[in-house]
Amino acid sequence: MKYLTPGERIVLATRPSAWFVLLHARAMPVFAIMLALIGAGWSRFGLGMLDAGGLLVRIALVIMLLHLAIGVVRWLSRLYVLTERRVIVVAGVFAQQAGDVPLARVQHVVVDRTFVERLLLLGTVGVATAGGGSGGDGTIIRWLTVAKPDRIMTTIRSMTDGARQPLDDSGRPGRGEAGARTSRARIVVIGLAGGIGAGKSRVAKCFADLGCVVIDSDRQAREALERPEVRQALLAWWGPEVLAPASPGSPGDDRPLDRGKIARIIFSDPMERARLEGLVHPIIRARRGDLLERASAAGAPAAVIDAPLLFEAGVDAECDVVVWVEASRETRLERVIKNRGWDEAELARREEAQWPLERKRALCRYTIVNDARGGGSKDRKASVAEAVRSLLDEILTSKDRSAGT
Numbered sequence: 001m002k003y004l005t006p007g008e009r010i011v012l013a014t015r016p017s018a019w020f021v022l023l024h025a026r027a028m029p030v031f032a033i034m035l036a037l038i039g040a041g042w043s044r045f046g047l048g049m050l051d052a053g054g055l056l057v058r059i060a061l062v063i064m065l066l067h068l069a070i071g072v073v074r075w076l077s078r079l080y081v082l083t084e085r086r087v088i089v090v091a092g093v094f095a096q097q098a099g100d101v102p103l104a105r106v107q108h109v110v111v112d113r114t115f116v117e118r119l120l121l122l123g124t125v126g127v128a129t130a131g132g133g134s135g136g137d138g139t140i141i142r143w144l145t146v147a148k149p150d151r152i153m154t155t156i157r158s159m160t161d162g163a164r165q166p167l168d169d170s171g172r173p174g175r176g177e178a179g180a181r182t183s184r185a186r187i188v189v190i191g192l193a194g195g196i197g198a199g200k201s202r203v204a205k206c207f208a209d210l211g212c213v214v215i216d217s218d219r220q221a222r223e224a225l226e227r228p229e230v231r232q233a234l235l236a237w238w239g240p241e242v243l244a245p246a247s248p249g250s251p252g253d254d255r256p257l258d259r260g261k262i263a264r265i266i267f268s269d270p271m272e273r274a275r276l277e278g279l280v281h282p283i284i285r286a287r288r289g290d291l292l293e294r295a296s297a298a299g300a301p302a303a304v305i306d307a308p309l310l311f312e313a314g315v316d317a318e319c320d321v322v323v324w325v326e327a328s329r330e331t332r333l334e335r336v337i338k339n340r341g342w343d344e345a346e347l348a349r350r351e352e353a354q355w356p357l358e359r360k361r362a363l364c365r366y367t368i369v370n371d372a373r374g375g376g377s378k379d380r381k382a383s384v385a386e387a388v389r390s391l392l393d394e395i396l397t398s399k400d401r402s403a404g405t
Helices: 027-045 051-077 115-119 149-161 176-185 200-209 217-225 228-242 259-268 270-297 329-340 344-352 357-362 377-404
Strands: 010-014 079-083 086-091 097-102 108-112 122-128 140-147 188-194 213-216 302-306 321-326 366-369
Touching: 010 149, 010 270, 027 051, 051 086, 079 149, 086 140, 097 140, 108 149, 115 122, 122 149, 140 149, 149 270, 188 200, 188 357, 188 377, 200 213, 200 302, 200 321, 200 377, 213 217, 213 270, 217 228, 217 259, 217 270, 217 302, 228 259, 228 270, 259 270, 270 302, 302 377, 321 357, 329 344, 366 377
Parallel strands: 188 302, 188 321, 213 302, 321 366
Antiparallel strands: 010 079, 079 086, 086 097, 108 122, 122 140
16 A cells, blocks of 8 residues: 555555445435435326426436445545554545544544444544544544444554554654663664564573573563453453353352463454554553663663564564574474464464565564474574574674774
């Protein structure tokens, strides 16, 4: 999409409901129907000029066909997009127009429904900055006649809560509070990226063995899910179905969350995934900032961020360099079958929810191979450990050179 900036992830892209074709100019179908009724009545009960009734019916039919044709064109011309940074609307038949509101500036999210839209379970979602939509001069975006407007509204609100941080010059979420702490800490921050099952945890452990502080974002996400306010929100969204089965003699309310059930929900519905990310990402970001400060105070040579969605969540903005962990698909599939109990279809489903591997690999400065082919387990571990040691020396040397210039 030409209106997106490089690296901007789409959370939701949709068009108006198909009912928009009929409802886009609501007075027109009412007029056509009334004209047809008058024509039909004239043909049946009118005195003289009975053909005039048929003419009115034909005129009404032409009006309705024109209305539907224009509605289809307008429907095709409208596109609504929610990204990790902005709410966007694109519209216009002959002259196309596009408008957006950065999530960090969103102040109001509302749903309006006409009587007909309520009957059809539709609505219009409005997004505005301070003063917008209430007679002020704030910018406003309107997603007209969309299905599931309440879910769209809560998704935008969740994404807005997660975007309350400064934007850089490109409109991308900047370093924010955690990033500011990183800058003050002056510790080298290394990000790890790779395909699912590539073995980023093994590489992270090698960095830890060299004295680096490893920040495990997956572990932080698990801890965030255990927070009472997060648990309460998830139960309000999805009900007790996301709880683990009750064990004999244990009260049902104390059951832990079932991460597998949550994963099935968010990987099958982008809006639900966006809601969850908007809830937990600010918590993870704040915790990561604290750990970076502690790593700097402890004199660690570097901090390593092991985040499954490093690029998708914008965490790469907090890193000085990003290292790509390379492994073949055969190796990665073998690992997830053995360690996670997945099958090939589950691996493919999870990968489809992330950026393409080629796109992420191209954004990394260094590569470490952690493939199961070409040697035994001990040889591979020793090879990876040596590669990590050499890479850390190179990164720290490069940092010293930059500091000296």
